[in-house]
Amino acid sequence: MSAVESKLAELGLTLPEVVPPLAAYQPAVQSGVYVYTSGQLPMVDGKLAATGKVGAEVTPEAAKELAATCALNALAAVKSVAGDLDRVARVVKVVGFVASAADFTGQPAVVNGASELLGAVLGDKGVHARSAVGVAVLPLDSPVEVEIQVELTEA
Secondary structure (H helix, E strand, O other): HHHHHHHHHHHHOOOOOOOOOOOOOOOOOOEEEEEEOOOOEEOOEEEEEEOOOOOOOOOHHHHHHHHHHHHHHHHHHHHHHHOHHHHHHEEEEEEEEEEEEOOOOHHHHHHHHHHHHHHHHHHHHHHHHHEEEEEEHHHHHHEEEEEEEEEEEOO
């Protein structure tokens, strides 16, 4: 078991299976030493964990947990192309999309769920640049979607 997966286990988490694509794309692609994930939804055991807009049907606290689930799914996507999460040199960028009620402005706090998970799992390697964007709707009426970009060490 890799050091990263051992850390996940220590946190009471398990790396899930890669979420199969919902359309014509790959969950992650590698270009040189970088891996770019597609947007990851909060899928758990093949099902969306929640639906609706944050600030309406979904509380910000629940959405923050969903963002962490998205980040965990993104790590699974990274592993699918990198082979081993111990190859992650650093998380370079996180982009979080939050399906928001018209008056909801707490997108950064929601996307903190993803950022905090990456920091807890990867330590200093999980510190990254980030965007947190409010949107009208996401695929399948998901409350959140997260994509990450990571730099790998040489194999």
